[in-house]
Amino acid sequence: MIRWDWIGRNLDDIGALTGEHLLLTGIAVAAGLVVSLGLSAIALRFRKTYAPITWVTGILYTIPSLALFAFLVPITGLSILTAEIGLVSYTLLILIRNIVAGIDGVPPAIKEAADAMGYTRRHRLWAVEIPLALPVIVAGIRIATVTTIGLVTVTSLIGQGGLGALILRGLGTFYSPIGTTQIIVGTVLSVILAVAADVSLAFAERVLTPWARRREAAA
Amino acid sequence: MGSRPPYPRSFAPAVLSPLQSLRSLGGTGRLARVSDVMISLRHVSKTFPGGTAPAVGDLSLDVPRGEIVVLVGPSGCGKTTTLKMINRLIEPTSGEIYVDGELATSVEAHLLRRKIGYVIQQIGLFPHRTIAENIATVPTLVGWDEQRIAERVTELIELVGLEPEMADRYPAELSGGQQQRVGVARALAADPPVLLMDEPFGAVDPIVRSKLQEELLALQDRLRKTIVFVTHDIDEAIRLGNRVAILNVGGVLEQYASPAEILAEPANDFVAEFLGSDRGLKRLSLIPISTVDLDPGPVVAPGGTVEEARRVMERYGTDWFAVVDGDRMLGWLTEDDLRGAATVPRSGRRFRAWLTRSSSLREALDAIVSGRTTMAAVFDGDRYLGMIDVDTISREIVR
Amino acid sequence: MSFLADVLAWFADPVNWSGSGGIPNRVFEHVQLSTFAMMIAALLGIIPAVILGHARRGGVLAVAAVNIARAVPSFAIIALALPVSIALGLGLGFWPTLLALVALAIPPMFTNAYTAVRDVDPGVVEAARGMGMTPAGILAKVEVPMALPIILAAVRVSAVQVVATATLGAIVAWGGLGRYVIDGFATRNNVEVFAGGLLVALLAVATEVGFGVLERLVEPRGLRMLRGQEQVVRPAPT
Ligand SMILES: Nc1ncnc2c1ncn2[C@@H]1O[C@H](COP(=O)(O)OP(=O)(O)O)[C@@H](O)[C@H]1O
Ligand SMILES: [Mg+2]
Numbered sequence: 001m002i003r004w005d006w007i008g009r010n011l012d013d014i015g016a017l018t019g020e021h022l023l024l025t026g027i028a029v030a031a032g033l034v035v036s037l038g039l040s041a042i043a044l045r046f047r048k049t050y051a052p053i054t055w056v057t058g059i060l061y062t063i064p065s066l067a068l069f070a071f072l073v074p075i076t077g078l079s080i081l082t083a084e085i086g087l088v089s090y091t092l093l094i095l096i097r098n099i100v101a102g103i104d105g106v107p108p109a110i111k112e113a114a115d116a117m118g119y120t121r122r123h124r125l126w127a128v129e130i131p132l133a134l135p136v137i138v139a140g141i142r143i144a145t146v147t148t149i150g151l152v153t154v155t156s157l158i159g160q161g162g163l164g165a166l167i168l169r170g171l172g173t174f175y176s177p178i179g180t181t182q183i184i185v186g187t188v189l190s191v192i193l194a195v196a197a198d199v200s201l202a203f204a205e206r207v208l209t210p211w212a213r214r215r216e217a218a219a
Numbered sequence: 220m221g222s223r224p225p226y227p228r229s230f231a232p233a234v235l236s237p238l239q240s241l242r243s244l245g246g247t248g249r250l251a252r253v254s255d256v257m258i259s260l261r262h263v264s265k266t267f268p269g270g271t272a273p274a275v276g277d278l279s280l281d282v283p284r285g286e287i288v289v290l291v292g293p294s295g296c297g298k299t300t301t302l303k304m305i306n307r308l309i310e311p312t313s314g315e316i317y318v319d320g321e322l323a324t325s326v327e328a329h330l331l332r333r334k335i336g337y338v339i340q341q342i343g344l345f346p347h348r349t350i351a352e353n354i355a356t357v358p359t360l361v362g363w364d365e366q367r368i369a370e371r372v373t374e375l376i377e378l379v380g381l382e383p384e385m386a387d388r389y390p391a392e393l394s395g396g397q398q399q400r401v402g403v404a405r406a407l408a409a410d411p412p413v414l415l416m417d418e419p420f421g422a423v424d425p426i427v428r429s430k431l432q433e434e435l436l437a438l439q440d441r442l443r444k445t446i447v448f449v450t451h452d453i454d455e456a457i458r459l460g461n462r463v464a465i466l467n468v469g470g471v472l473e474q475y476a477s478p479a480e481i482l483a484e485p486a487n488d489f490v491a492e493f494l495g496s497d498r499g500l501k502r503l504s505l506i507p508i509s510t511v512d513l514d515p516g517p518v519v520a521p522g523g524t525v526e527e528a529r530r531v532m533e534r535y536g537t538d539w540f541a542v543v544d545g546d547r548m549l550g551w552l553t554e555d556d557l558r559g560a561a562t563v564p565r566s567g568r569r570f571r572a573w574l575t576r577s578s579s580l581r582e583a584l585d586a587i588v589s590g591r592t593t594m595a596a597v598f599d600g601d602r603y604l605g606m607i608d609v610d611t612i613s614r615e616i617v618r
Numbered sequence: 619m620s621f622l623a624d625v626l627a628w629f630a631d632p633v634n635w636s637g638s639g640g641i642p643n644r645v646f647e648h649v650q651l652s653t654f655a656m657m658i659a660a661l662l663g664i665i666p667a668v669i670l671g672h673a674r675r676g677g678v679l680a681v682a683a684v685n686i687a688r689a690v691p692s693f694a695i696i697a698l699a700l701p702v703s704i705a706l707g708l709g710l711g712f713w714p715t716l717l718a719l720v721a722l723a724i725p726p727m728f729t730n731a732y733t734a735v736r737d738v739d740p741g742v743v744e745a746a747r748g749m750g751m752t753p754a755g756i757l758a759k760v761e762v763p764m765a766l767p768i769i770l771a772a773v774r775v776s777a778v779q780v781v782a783t784a785t786l787g788a789i790v791a792w793g794g795l796g797r798y799v800i801d802g803f804a805t806r807n808n809v810e811v812f813a814g815g816l817l818v819a820l821l822a823v824a825t826e827v828g829f830g831v832l833e834r835l836v837e838p839r840g841l842r843m844l845r846g847q848e849q850v851v852r853p854a855p856t
Contacts, residue, residue, distance in 0.1 A: 061855055062826050063819045064782030070799045070815025074621060074808040090855045113343025116306055116415075117357050117405075118333035131347045143688070147854035150691035154856070157789070157803060167697045171789055180701045187694035194689035211347045211389045 003181040014166070018189055021162025024152045025197070028084055029145050032091030039092070040099040050100065057093040065090070065154045073158060083155035090151060091144040098140025102133030135212060138205040142198050149194045153186070163190045256317075257413060257445035258282035258305060263314035265300050265470075273312070274300045275470030284412075285443040289460035291450055292493070297470030298449040302415050305447065306335045318413065333361055336406030336414040336444075340421040342398050344390040350376070350401050351386040357409040375404040380434060396427040403435070407442070414446045420455070432458055453494060457482070457501055465490050479505045499616045503581035506615060508574060508597055513605030516594060518543040521565040525557045541596065541603075542567045548596065548603040573598045574607070580615055583607050624809045625816075634813075639797070641817065648794035648821065651787065652780045655716055659723035659776065664769065667728045671735025671765070672757050680732040684851050687725035692783045692856040695721055700790045715787035715794075722783055723776045726853040730772030733851075734765035767837050771850040774829035781825045782856040785818050795821060 007014070039057075043050040060068075065086055072082040106129050114124045130137075153164030161168065163186040170182030206213055260280045266273040275297040282288045290298045303309040305316060307328040316323040323331055344353050351372045358368045376386055379400040390398055399419060406414055420428040432455065439446065450456055456463045457478040464475045467489055474486035482502040485491040494501065517535040519528045521544050531540050532554065542549040542563060550567020557563070574583055574597045586595040587609055594608040628634060635641055670676040696718040703714035738761045746760045762769075788796035798814025801807075 059823065061852075062778055062782075062822050064785050064822050064856055066782075066785045066796060066799050066856075067815040067818040067822070070802070070811045070818070073803070074812050078803075107341070107343075109339060109341030109343040110345060112308065112339065113337070113345075115308055115329075116332055116335075116337035118329040118331075118360055120329050128345060128347075132345075146688045150688070150693070150854050151856075153691040153693040154786070156693075157800070164691070164693055167694055168789070171697055171700065174700050174704070183694070183697045183701065187690065187698055190691050190694060191689050198685075198689075209347070211391065 001177065001180060002184060003177050006178050006181050007185060014185060014189070017162050017166050017186075018193070019162075020160075021149070021152050021164075021190070021193060024080070024083060024087065024155065024160060024162055025145065025148050025193075028087035028148050028152075029091060029141065031084065032088045032095055032144060032148075033141065035088065036092055036095035036099060040096050040103070043096065043100055044103055053096060054093065057089075057096060060089045061093040065151055066157065069155070069158050078159040080160055082158055083152075083160040086155070087148055087151055091148060094144045094147070095140050098136050098143075099133070102136030102140075103129050105136060106132045131209075134209055135205060138201060138208075142201045145197045145201060146194045149190060149197060153190060163187075163193075255284050256281045257284040257319055258447065259317040260301070260304075261315045261317070263301075263304060263311045263316060265297075265304060265309060266312050272469060275304070277314070278470045278472055280464060280472060280475065282445060282447055283462070284445050286461040287439060287446040287448055287459055289448045289450060289456040289463045290466055291453055291456040291463055292466035292473075293468065294451055296466045296468045298451070298466060299417055301466070301470055302417050302447060302449050305413075305415055306332050306337060308332075333357055333409065334411050334413065336408075336411045338399075338402050338406045338414065338416040338419045340418040342390075342402040344398055344401055344405070346390050349387050349389055350381070350393070353390065353401060354405045354408050356405060357411075361409055363409075371408060375407060378407070378438065379404045395423050396431065399423060399431060400434075403438075407438075407444075412445060414444045416446060417449045418451070419448075421450070421452075428455075435459065454501070457504070465493060500581060500584075503584060503612065503615065504579045506580045507577050508580065508583055508607055509576040511580070511607065511611050511615065513597055513607055514594070514611075516541060516596065516606030518603075519563050520544060521549065521563055523563045525560060525562065528552075528557060528563055529554070535594075537592070537594075543603055546602045546604075548598070548601075570596060575599065576604065580607075580612050584609070584612050587612075621809070621812075625812050628809050628813045638793070644793060644795050644797060645817070645821070647792075648781070648784055648796075651712065651716060651792070651794065652719065652777070652784050655719035655723055655780050655784075656773070656777055658716075659720045659727060659780075660773065662720070663724040663727035664731045664773075667731035668735050668757070668762060668765075671732045672753070672761055674736050676732065677736070680729045683725040684729040684853075687722070688854050692718075692722055692779075692854070693786060696783065696786045696790060710790060711787075711792040714790045715784065715792045718787075719780050719783055722853070723780050726776050726779070726851060727769075727772050730775075730850045731765070731769045734768035734772070735761050738764045767833065768850055770829070770833040770836060774826065774833065775850055775852050777829055778822055778826050779853045779856060781822050782818075786856065 039053055043053050068086045068089065069082060072085055076082045076085065103125075110128065110132070111124065114128045119127065152160075152162050153167060155161045156164030156168040165186075166182050167186035170179040170184075170186065173179035174183075258280075259282070260278055263275060263278045264273050265275045278297075278301060280288075290301060292298055300309055304311045305318065305323070307323060318331070318335070345356070348356075354372045354375055355368045358371060363371070372386065373383065376383060381397060381400055381404070385393065385397070390401065393401065399422075402419065406416075420431050423431065436459065448456075448459055450459075460478055462476065463478055463481055465473045465481065467473050473493075474481055474490045479502070481490065482494065482498055482505065485494055485498070491498070517531045517537050517540040519531055519540055519542060521542055528540055532538060539551050539553045541551045542565070544565070548570065549565060550569055552563070552567045556567075574586060574595055576597065576599055578597075583595055583597075587593065587607075594606040596606055597604045633640075637643070667680075670679070696715065699714035699718040699721070700710070703709065703717060706713075708714070708717075742760060742764065743756060746756045751759065784794050785796035785799065787794050788800040795814055795818045798810050799818065802809075802811030802814060
């Protein structure tokens with residue numbers, strides 16, 4: 001069913017699409033993280049803004065990507081910008097929720113101890129709260145990354161898409177074995193990217209939070 | 220049946236720590252001169268937003284330099300609020316607080332706090348930092364150089380009785396008692412003159428708590444910090460405090476005096492009730508044996524006749540006597556031990572433990588009761604001083 | 619603002635309200651297929667989840683299901699469904715889309731229903747057993763009612779995902795509202811694209827809100843008071 005010879009002949013092409021897929025994902029998650037950190041800072045500083053922020057990002061999360069692209073195409077065209085705006089907007093809900101929950105989850109006694117030892121508010125945030133929230137924040141980044149890798153495939157419909165473009169080409173020739181091969185290769189590579197990204201981020205988290213690892217060992 | 224030897228085989232009171240005894244002598248509430256005041260609260264009140272009655276209303280209190288002052292009172296009476304106003308974790312609604320002669324609000328809060336150690340029940344160690352890094356927190360904040368910090372950390376780990384190899388562990392790898400020791404070390408790190416402690420031993424089991432209390436007193440003997448200690452446990456307050464402030468709901472100061480004074484003369488019914496019905500017994504724990512007269516006790520010199528020994532036991536109403544050579548206690552014997560003997564031998568059963576002049580009357584009473592007898596032997600090192608009996612103790616209770 | 623005027627004109631045009639390509643038919647197609655998919659997926663996902671959750675077995679499966687569902691793109695599932703459907707002789711359009719949507723909707727419903735039943739307060743279950751309720755009675759009268767709010771929330775988030783993904787059915791030659799967007803892209807007709815997007819977005823939000831209202835109506839009153847933040851695992855957006 002799979003045409004291995006086609007794969008062999010098109011390795012360069014497949015590699016380029018995989019690279020494009022990663023790039024689209026990387027930009028979206030990085031930009032999503034910047035926006036989310038900003039919005040989370042606002043939500044943490046002014047608690048009343050948290051509900052509206054999650055409400056709006058929740059609506060964004062609910063709107064199907066195809067609809068979102070449909071709104072953007074008349075303005076920004078069939079461009080990478082359109083794709084990124086859409087991809088970034090889907091990362092916000094997950095990232096903001098986890099950042100806020102992570103910071104909120106720092107035990108009050110630890111924050112009080114930091115205050116009592118003479119930390120300023122900003123110093124406490126960077127030296128105590130963010131490190132302790134890291135596991136929850138990274139968990140959010142992992143989910144956001146994996147879902148973005150999946151969503152990138154949809155952007156093939158607006159002329160981007162990385163491996164999604166391969167899948168879309170396969171759909172165009174679905175009656176031929178090459179078409180099926182393209183769909184399968186696109187899907188499998190996309191899943192591999194998602195798993196690899198998830199595992200790498202989990203590994204990065206372990207390196208960044210040695211205290212949590214020791215606790216597991218002790219427990 | 221006559222009475223038994225002071226320390227039968229199975230019972231022996233714990234050997235007393237010299238500190239515990241020292242404590243019993245001190246804390247007689249000397250009046251502080253103004254320059255001796257380290258922390259001064261002047262008409263301090265706190266009403267929380269949305270609260271109707273003040274959590275603390277118009278509280279004035281002077282904490283003498285180098286002493287332990289314990290704030291004690293029922294839950295919710297405003298102890299924590301009072302404590303946190305000193306390091307400005309809570310800002311007072313009105314009134315002034317002076318720390319070492321300076322108005323607390325005259326410096327930025329975070330700078331004030333670096334000079335005040337703070338220990339809480341939940342400990343609040345940073346789980347992402349090693350023990351050494353936790354202890355180094357304030358020295359790092361105030362900019363000590365690395366060498367000095369490293370030396371200080373090593374010193375403190377030893378001071379609070381932890382093993383040096385714990386320095387590189389994370390808090391989660393330590394027991395509750397060990398974590399609390401780290402909490403104390405961290406609070407002491409930059410050598411602050413003032414230490415605030417909020418129920419620091421509330422979450423550990425009674426045995427560890429007692430040990431930590433003892434260690435705190437030992438530390439205080441060396442360091443002479445000004446300590447404000449919060450607890451809801453009156454026994455802890457009596458044990459630790461040079462002075463005790465008894466608070467009522469709303470931060471009302473009912474009595475502020477030395478433990479001995481409070482136990483002897485509770486200011487009002489609230490204080491008396493808070494002290495509990497065993498107030499007399501509690502008071503005994505503050506009176507050292509050295510303040511009462513000892514009795515020579517049922518003693519016979521080695522080589523004395525069996526007749527003499529019988530006479531001594533009869534006089535004291537006991538079925539045992541002690542063999543004493545000059546001021547050396549050789550042991551104790553019962554009537555049975557003399558069967559077939561002509562004279563009293565140069566040996567006897569060893570005493571399991573002994574009371575010293577600085578032991579408290581409460582410990583003496585405990586020794587007597589657990590020995591199921593009427594008197595207990597008192598020593599100064601190896602030197603036998605005499606015996607203390609139940610009648611002497613009960614006279615002190617009613618005094 | 620002539621663009622928005624064009625969009626309004628598109629909606630006003632009677633041509634777009636009649637026939638197989640008209641809005642009513644497209645909405646009907648979209649809702650019908652989504653409903654079928656949800657019903658099948660609920661049967662296949664929730665029932666085993668409730669039984670496994672009651673037995674407190676199969677936690678690995680629950681974790682795996684949601685992780686796999688996240689890693690495999692919805693777009694790829696629709697695409698993969700096409701050769702499968704053709705191999706089964708079911709052809710283009712309806713069947714591959716239905717297959718894909720069922721496959722997509724099962725994992726989140728399974729995982730959420732499983733954890734909801736498994737995490738019912740063990741004290742309550744113990745009390746029910748102590749009062750002599752049978753295992754089936756405990757399941758029907760205690761565990762399912764107590765897990766219901768989360769199960770319903772899981773149905774809601776799955777339904778939203780199904781409605782969203784049904785849009786992609788257009789790429790395997792099915793109807794539904796995705797047609798307007800996909801056809802609009804192909805003919806570079808931004809007005810049709812935008813109008814289609816609007817309809818899709820409205821339907822998705824309506825699904826979310828509608829199920830939300832339903833949840834509030836069905837939820838036992840005692841549980842509503844305990845309700846905290848939403849604890850359901852959301853599927854990836856499409
Ligand atoms: N942050 C706060 N906001 C509102 N009320 C508070 C706050 N902290 C304490 N209180 C109230 O102030 C009173 C005194 O509390 P606290 O000082 O913690 O008592 P204690 O430490 O003696 O148990 C209590 O009635 C408590 O409910
Ligand atoms: Mg308190």
